[in-house]
Amino acid sequence: MCLAIPGKIISLGDDPAHSALIDVVGVRRRVDVSLVEPDGIGPGDWVLIHVGFAMSKLREQDAIDQLRMLTVLGETEAAMEEVRGYSADVDDPQPKEHSSP
Amino acid sequence: MKYIDEFREPELISKTAEEIRRLADPGRHYRMMEVCGGHTHAIYRFGLKGLLPPNIELVHGPGCPVCVLPMGRIDDGLSMAADGNVIFTAFGDMMRVPGTHGSPLEHKARGADIRIVYSPADALKLARANPGRHVMFFAIGFETTAPSTALTLMRAKAEGIRNFSVFCNHVTIIPAIRAILDSPDMRIDAFIGPGHVSTVIGCRPYEWIARHEGKPIVVSGFEPLDVLQSVVMLLRQLQRGEAKVENQYRRVVSWDGNRAALKAMAEVFTLRSYFEWRGMGFISQSALALNDAYADWDAEKRFSIPGIRVTDPKAAQCGEVLKGVLKPAQCKLFGNECTPERPVGALMVSSEGACAAYYLYEHRKNMLVAIPA
Amino acid sequence: MAAASTKVRFRDAQIEMAHGAGGKASRRLIEGLFAPILFGSSSEPLGDAAHISMNGTRLAITADSFVVSPLIFPGGSIGELAVNGTVNDLAVSGARAETLVVTFVLEAGLPTEVLETEVRAMGRAASAAGVAIAGGDTKVVEHGKADRMYITTAGVGRLIPGVQCSARSARPGDVVLLSGPIGDHGITILLARGELDLEADLCSDTRPVLPMVEALAEAAAPGLRWMRDPTRGGVATALNEFARDCGLGVFLYEDQVPVRDAVRGACELLGLDPLHIANEGQFLAVVAPEYGNRALKSLQRTEGGYGARIIGEVREQPACAVLASTTYGGTRIVDMLVGDPLPRIC
Numbered sequence: 001m002c003l004a005i006p007g008k009i010i011s012l013g014d015d016p017a018h019s020a021l022i023d024v025v026g027v028r029r030r031v032d033v034s035l036v037e038p039d040g041i042g043p044g045d046w047v048l049i050h051v052g053f054a055m056s057k058l059r060e061q062d063a064i065d066q067l068r069m070l071t072v073l074g075e076t077e078a079a080m081e082e083v084r085g086y087s088a089d090v091d092d093p094q095p096k097e098h099s100s101p
Numbered sequence: 102m103k104y105i106d107e108f109r110e111p112e113l114i115s116k117t118a119e120e121i122r123r124l125a126d127p128g129r130h131y132r133m134m135e136v137c138g139g140h141t142h143a144i145y146r147f148g149l150k151g152l153l154p155p156n157i158e159l160v161h162g163p164g165c166p167v168c169v170l171p172m173g174r175i176d177d178g179l180s181m182a183a184d185g186n187v188i189f190t191a192f193g194d195m196m197r198v199p200g201t202h203g204s205p206l207e208h209k210a211r212g213a214d215i216r217i218v219y220s221p222a223d224a225l226k227l228a229r230a231n232p233g234r235h236v237m238f239f240a241i242g243f244e245t246t247a248p249s250t251a252l253t254l255m256r257a258k259a260e261g262i263r264n265f266s267v268f269c270n271h272v273t274i275i276p277a278i279r280a281i282l283d284s285p286d287m288r289i290d291a292f293i294g295p296g297h298v299s300t301v302i303g304c305r306p307y308e309w310i311a312r313h314e315g316k317p318i319v320v321s322g323f324e325p326l327d328v329l330q331s332v333v334m335l336l337r338q339l340q341r342g343e344a345k346v347e348n349q350y351r352r353v354v355s356w357d358g359n360r361a362a363l364k365a366m367a368e369v370f371t372l373r374s375y376f377e378w379r380g381m382g383f384i385s386q387s388a389l390a391l392n393d394a395y396a397d398w399d400a401e402k403r404f405s406i407p408g409i410r411v412t413d414p415k416a417a418q419c420g421e422v423l424k425g426v427l428k429p430a431q432c433k434l435f436g437n438e439c440t441p442e443r444p445v446g447a448l449m450v451s452s453e454g455a456c457a458a459y460y461l462y463e464h465r466k467n468m469l470v471a472i473p474a
Numbered sequence: 475m476a477a478a479s480t481k482v483r484f485r486d487a488q489i490e491m492a493h494g495a496g497g498k499a500s501r502r503l504i505e506g507l508f509a510p511i512l513f514g515s516s517s518e519p520l521g522d523a524a525h526i527s528m529n530g531t532r533l534a535i536t537a538d539s540f541v542v543s544p545l546i547f548p549g550g551s552i553g554e555l556a557v558n559g560t561v562n563d564l565a566v567s568g569a570r571a572e573t574l575v576v577t578f579v580l581e582a583g584l585p586t587e588v589l590e591t592e593v594r595a596m597g598r599a600a601s602a603a604g605v606a607i608a609g610g611d612t613k614v615v616e617h618g619k620a621d622r623m624y625i626t627t628a629g630v631g632r633l634i635p636g637v638q639c640s641a642r643s644a645r646p647g648d649v650v651l652l653s654g655p656i657g658d659h660g661i662t663i664l665l666a667r668g669e670l671d672l673e674a675d676l677c678s679d680t681r682p683v684l685p686m687v688e689a690l691a692e693a694a695a696p697g698l699r700w701m702r703d704p705t706r707g708g709v710a711t712a713l714n715e716f717a718r719d720c721g722l723g724v725f726l727y728e729d730q731v732p733v734r735d736a737v738r739g740a741c742e743l744l745g746l747d748p749l750h751i752a753n754e755g756q757f758l759a760v761v762a763p764e765y766g767n768r769a770l771k772s773l774q775r776t777e778g779g780y781g782a783r784i785i786g787e788v789r790e791q792p793a794c795a796v797l798a799s800t801t802y803g804g805t806r807i808v809d810m811l812v813g814d815p816l817p818r819i820c
Contacts, residue, residue: 002137002138002139002140002142002164002245002295002296002297002298002323002453002820003139003745003818003819003820004245004297004300005105005742005743006102006103006104006105007743008103024102024739024740024742024743025102025735025736025738025739026674026675026735026736026739027672027673027674027736027739027740027743028672028673028674029671029672029673029743030671032222032249032252034252034361034365035248035252035359035361035362035365036359036361037361038360038361046103046104048297048300048353049743050245050246050249050297050819051192051219051220051221051242051246051249051819052219052220052221052222052223052249052671053220053222053248053249053252055245055248055297055300055301055359055362056300056353056354056355056359058104058352058353059351059352059353060352062351062352063104063107063352065351066326066330066349066351066352067107067108067110067113067326069330070113070116070117070326070330071113071116073116073117073119073120073333102735102738102739102742105742109800111800111801111802114802114804115802115803118802138820139820142820145806146806147800147804147806148799148800148803148804148805148806149804151803151804151805152802152803152804165820166820167820192817192818192819192820193744193745193816193817193818193819194816194818194819194820196816197812197813197816206490206491206492206813207490209491210488210489210490210491211488216669217669217816217817218669219669219670219671219744219817219819220671223669223670223671242819242820246819325802325804441812442498442499442812451820452818453820461807461809462806462807462809463806463807464807465792465795465807465809466792466795466797466805466807
């Protein structure tokens, strides 16, 4: 249920419909992208793949934000407050919706 | 590997582990349940337990769709394979799961046409390529996997592929969490929420856990940094006496989930009124079946299955381990009658079941063998 | 130092694929059925080759069988596997292969062209490895009774002077070396079967490891404790067998184990562990610590050995087990599998 892995879209395909060729560090497979097409996808985008279907489009900014938050762990409270202002608010249960590019 | 290596960065992991040690109140014992089997697997694979202070206990939840499948259902699926015209397809996870008369691999050794597929789409492909045979796909998994089965069935219907059916054993995660919380000996303080199920259902379905049960829940990714950061977020909530749903896995999970996936599921599936979960008993509205529009592709309607209930021996204490009352090694059968090679109960059946994961990755660390001179 | 021993009884009612996968089930079959009946009361751990004495000359002898589908795959074919596999079994037992005999079990209907291709491949591989193929046997079975072609080999070689390998000579502090990246062969075969629809620029690593073994012997023979080629069951199985045979533990630096990107990618996608995947052109060696660097350099300077790494060390605990550790301190036991590794989705 849980084994899903990020892969990069190399090309979108017509055969079969709603498919894309993805690459995972040199391993390539056709996956079904019906579930992420509404988000708008194209070559170079990263998607999460599970049983041959793309489940979600990866959001690079969120990944960067998360890593940045971890980088400043252990520093002063004040510094952390500042960081929280930049990234999506950790304490807000209704995070701001990220619009897909 | 992008989006993977960054989340396994050793320095950040040390930093986050340090923060956990700083935040954990030494006077308190924390019990955090990771719901999903994939998290159980990640915790053991990356040795995360060893990075946590001793007063944070990780309890392994019921989110292993292979483990919770009753043996009777495996027998039902295998009974279809007895028909020489049928090609039985399933994920690799199912192949060693014992039925009453052996596992799928053992049935294959005796001549049944049983094949591993990586995707339900591959099973449909087999059906297209073998018009004279019938391909049956043994579907398992939570909401992460159900949309893929749904899309495959929609494709089968659209293309008029009749020699294909699905034996649907998809289960849903919320009723399982509810069953854990409803049980009287429940002792969980907080939840590490299933990351990939949430890509489909979003974070909203967990709100009742925070609001009505007062337990914090953080939807978590599967890399070491993800799990550790989720523990940090849970500790902060527990420290402040808060109970909220938080999304740690933002790069993948959106609050509303995947609308297209939910739509596909609604198109194809209906909720069963109840379903048996191995080790947990019958849970209402916890599993999916194909709806009437897809009756022609429903293996349960195409084949007459024995439908015999097979119960686990009373000595198997799976239920207690699932709820965190017992640790795997405390079950009387653990390591003796019940091992990953010869599993007696649910949690030993798949490598992400609590007992199997502990057995494979951990418990020999604690067995110091005396070496004769 | 005696090995922790457990009495093994083979109780399975029928033979399953798992019994041939090189993991726990295989070991149970060998130790529980074959060994008690055929191998007498020898208390020596079972190795890749047997060392025998004939008229005062010490020889190594081994036998092996090759069953692979598809017959031809990126990087090699069954014929090459057969020759290299036999040379390697002898090499890791400390012997230089000299002569092979080969038998074929052929399925009726097999195109001659296919057979000829394999025979030529074997000839080339034998030349490259410096071994002679002295003879053999052929049987043909009905269509459907053999997966196109099965090849069995037996090989004989002379012991490399100065090399005396035995798991029991290992001591805590010994260093574990690996000759190069793992998983190439097993993943190549998995992809070549075509059932998983994955494509990658990968090929089998099949090759004779003898040149590397000889370099290692030259540099470190007095400190060379044990060698094994991690074929079916992978590095995990080979090291677990070593740990059980010597009664010590292996501490593996997981981040030091070389794995190519494409192997990693395929393993992540399918939920497999590279440590469990078969290799046909690599070997493991355990050497005394004072020989560690010398041994590593000698491998890295040998053609094909530049990927060699020190991947772990021998410790007292956990005895008879392999413990892998990541750079951030997370540890896990690495067990041998029961049967073949299977892709998973959970």
